[in-house]
Amino acid sequence: MSDIGAKGDGNVETSELPIAVSAPGKVILHGEHSVVYGKLAVAGSLDLRTAVRLIENDARDAFDVESATLGVDVRFDSKSIKSLLETPLPLLVDSNDYNYWDIPNLLDHDRLLDRIDDFLDKSNVRLSHSSQMTCIRAVLYLCAGILSSARAQFGRESVRLVVTTDLTTGAGMGSSASFSVSVAAAFLKYLKRLNPPNKDSPNDDLVGDRPKQSQGSKESQASKESEGFSAEASQASKGSKGSSGFSAKELEFISRWAFNAERIAHGAPSGLDNTACTYGSLIEFRRGAAPALVGAARPLDLDLLLIDTKVARQTKKMVEVAARTRRMFPKIFDNVLDTIELVTSKALELYGELSNVPAGADPEEIRTIYSKLSVLFGLNQGLLNSLGVGHARLDEAIGILDGAGLKGKLTGAGGGGYAICLVPPRMEAKALEEVMGTLEARGFDVIRTCLGGDGVRVEC
Ligand SMILES: Nc1ncnc2c1ncn2[C@@H]1O[C@H](COP(=O)(O)OP(=O)(O)O)[C@@H](O)[C@H]1O
Ligand SMILES: C[C@@](O)(CCOP(=O)(O)O)CC(=O)O
Structure with missing residues (x-):
């Protein structure tokens, strides 16, 4: 060299x-x-x-x-x-x-x-x-x-x-x-x-x-x-x-x-x-x-709420929590993982469908896809909870979202950290403000963001 x-x-x-x-x-x-x-x-x-x-x-x-x-x-x-x-x-x-x-x-x-x-x-x-x-x-x-x-x-x-x-x-x-x-x-x-x-x-x-x-x-x-x-x-x-x-x-x-x-x-x-x-x-x-890449046909502008439980956790520890559950009940654990895989595959299909929806399509078509995606969020959250990586504050935030007809799930290692929730297009602004306000009143920080921007880049 x-x-x-x-x-x-x-x-x-x-x-x-x-x-x-x-x-x-x-x-x-x-x-x-x-x-x-x-x-x-x-x-x-x-x-x-x-x-x-x-x-x-x-x-x-x-x-x-x-x-x-x-x-x-x-x-x-x-x-x-x-x-x-x-x-x-x-x-x-x-x-x-x-x-x-x-x-x-x-x-x-x-x-x-x-x-x-x-x-x-x-x-x-x-x-x-x-x-x-x-x-x-x-x-x-x-x-x-x-x-x-x-x-x-x-x-x-x-x-x-x-x-x-x-x-x-x-x-x-x-x-x-x-x-x-x-x-x-x-x-x-x-x-x-x-x-x-x-x-x-x-x-x-x-x-x-x-x-x-x-x-x-x-x-x-x-x-x-x-x-x-x-x-x-x-x-x-x-x-x-x-x-x-x-x-x-x-x-x-x-x-x-x-x-x-x-x-x-x-x-x-x-x-x-x-x-x-x-x-x-x-x-x-x-x-x-x-x-x-998901959504190759048309980039997906996914509108998301990020809800901070402010409960600190470490990824390594939470991965160990899941591993412990696996050691205890390997068959059950692996079955849960297989079901999560089914949820993920179905979600990917739906993101693909969203990306293929032509401009000017019937809004009902998009609403249907979003409502299916939100059910998958709920299912995924339940499965993650069953692995032992949930947290009471995550459940509380997800309960508040539920009350507004939204489905949330933890993201990342769990045990605290953030919950996420997809905001369906054309969701009434007042209803969204209300749920965000309730979350904040209960001590959560809430950010609304759009998913899928640039990766690493040179700034200068
Ligand atoms: N801005 C930063 N400056 C320095 N180290 C950072 C920064 N952000 C993250 N890290 C490193 O990453 C660790 C957090 O990793 P982790 O617990 O996996 O959380 P996360 O889910 O946010 O990735 C920190 O303890 C630190 O070592
Ligand atoms: C739990 C895990 O699937 C994701 C962890 O994400 P984060 O570190 O909490 O951002 C671990 C991994 O993928 O290595």
Whole structure:
């Protein structure tokens, strides 16, 4: 591998030139938890986003990481970061015969994480909360993973990474994936700045003629878990270089790195969250298969209420709750998952129908589809409750919605966090205001939003 982006290579401007990227949060419409066990899921991107800025200058010898949301403000000295980036990345392949873009699949995740934890021990970083620690571990992991695998170093003495978000963290709106996708995208963009693509190469290929992965190489666990995040996934990215500012190959790379980073907090994520936050839109997802765009005929503008129970929960713990139910009653559990799969498939059919409804169609036709979708929401919620991932406050919110003729369900890991509800077109504004008012009066926060916007994108 050749060195790229070495300090003083002349490619970096002397003024501050921030890199800014952002990625959306996501809402799972159907298939949370069951997706972990290989079932179908459908998720859409939110218009609430996480933004990451990378700012370079020579003010001080430091790498600063800031996330005001989590109260993170950590400084590492540049020399120690330099030595972290100089250390070759631990891979599960012996030979050099691989492609840079395959590295997230070939990575020895546990060894890289051990290295990051050693680095943190030596840096004497003190953080009081585990969420802050997860944030820092993920930033260093993605920094070392994406830069050192290209043998890149920071271009300037001082680099500052600043995270801001519109999302509530730890509530089922994919803040973690949105964060991981944005950080991975920021480092990829930074790497491209350090090593600008050859103007003669339309592929933006960072490594041009690096050989393909050898046939005989060992496949990493990450590779198996994210298998199928293939180029087809980028049908949502509109061509080779869509409006995101990233090529299809780059989007796949970002999603894979974000998946790896998600393993830090979640252990064994399904891959749904990082995929939804990378590609945006409304996607159909099954572990080990290429994700597909839902509503290909006409993008669906799904009008949604997001209801915050303000009950904190952790995804990893809720996945463990479901796993415990499975260990106790495997047959019953698997039957529930099969039924959730049926619900998801039926919902996908209905979203397909919605997307095919011609403009000017009979509003009754649309109303019928929505009323079927709302029944599926109710069914899905009942099934999730039976897995043990519900919460009294979720039930309370869903009860209030019920009173207004709306069906809600939890979204994400459950155990608190958010409930969602589809707002049917032409719902009377007064009735909607009333139900939102009742929810707020009972201590819930309510946001009305539209599902299915952009995935990760370059802001500047
Ligand atoms: N804006 C942010 N800045 C830094 N870290 C973040 C941010 N948003 C999310 N995270 C990371 O993601 C974790 C939340 O993940 P999780 O419990 O899965 O919730 P969610 O359902 O919102 O993804 C946080 O503890 C933190 O480590
Ligand atoms: C419960 C699960 O299906 C979704 C978790 O979503 P969130 O982290 O609560 O946003 C876990 C997963 O898909 O990895």
